[in-house]
Amino acid sequence: MSVELQNRTLSPPAPNARTGDAVQEKPRERGLERVDVRPVLHRLHGMVGKPWSDVLDKINRLDGMRYEVTRAAYLRCVGESVADAERVGLEMPFYVDEDGRLTRREEAGAEKVAEPVVLSAEIEAFLDRRVIGIRGTVLVWFVRTGRSYQVPNGTDPETGKPTHKSIDYFRQDRPLNKKEILAFKGFGTMIGEALVAMAPAAPPSAN
Numbered sequence: 001m002s003v004e005l006q007n008r009t010l011s012p013p014a015p016n017a018r019t020g021d022a023v024q025e026k027p028r029e030r031g032l033e034r035v036d037v038r039p040v041l042h043r044l045h046g047m048v049g050k051p052w053s054d055v056l057d058k059i060n061r062l063d064g065m066r067y068e069v070t071r072a073a074y075l076r077c078v079g080e081s082v083a084d085a086e087r088v089g090l091e092m093p094f095y096v097d098e099d100g101r102l103t104r105r106e107e108a109g110a111e112k113v114a115e116p117v118v119l120s121a122e123i124e125a126f127l128d129r130r131v132i133g134i135r136g137t138v139l140v141w142f143v144r145t146g147r148s149y150q151v152p153n154g155t156d157p158e159t160g161k162p163t164h165k166s167i168d169y170f171r172q173d174r175p176l177n178k179k180e181i182l183a184f185k186g187f188g189t190m191i192g193e194a195l196v197a198m199a200p201a202a203p204p205s206a207n
Contacts, residue, residue, distance in 0.1 A: 139175060142170040148168045
């Protein structure tokens with residue numbers, strides 16, 4: 001999609017302006033690969049069905065548009081993500097429909113996102129604020145140290161600014177005893193896999 005910068009703003013394309021089967025790819029500018037374009041993608045995903053002019057206005061208001069390198073990366077992201085019409089740029093996830101509204105292209109055969117596992121009160125009591133991990137073939141407890149650290153948690157869709165969340169530090173504790181192992185296995189495979197996935201990442205034990 002052709003996107004031009006005029007007076008530091010985006011200009012909306014004319015829907016169905018092109019009907020060709022191929023889109024000439026815009027060469028990637030150097031130095032833009034490290035720019036986080038998630039604020040633009042949040043705008044696109046969150047404004048499906050809205051008039052394209054409104055979407056552009058929201059993107060133009062992102063803080064990053066004040067900086068030349070970030071603005072160039074944002075423009076490129078829009079150009080590589082949104083087609084002028086449904087039949088143009090079939091590899092792009094969005095297009096502007098005949099009514100001038102942002103539309104998300106449905107992917108055929110896309111897998112459904114797995115439903116999150118909800119832990120029962122019984123399992124929460126069993127864990128007692130601990131997590132279970134596997135070291136080698138042994139199930140072990142991990143306990144909180146009382147310290148935490150901040151990690152990136154996406155971008156605020158309203159402001160476009162990065163957000164963070166607090167993650168607790170854990171240390172490896174003792175292996176599960178026989179009774180605890182039986183209880184763990186009794187929760188079932190799906191719950192068991194979800195519990196193990198909560199453990200801190202670490203190389204497997206040599207044992």
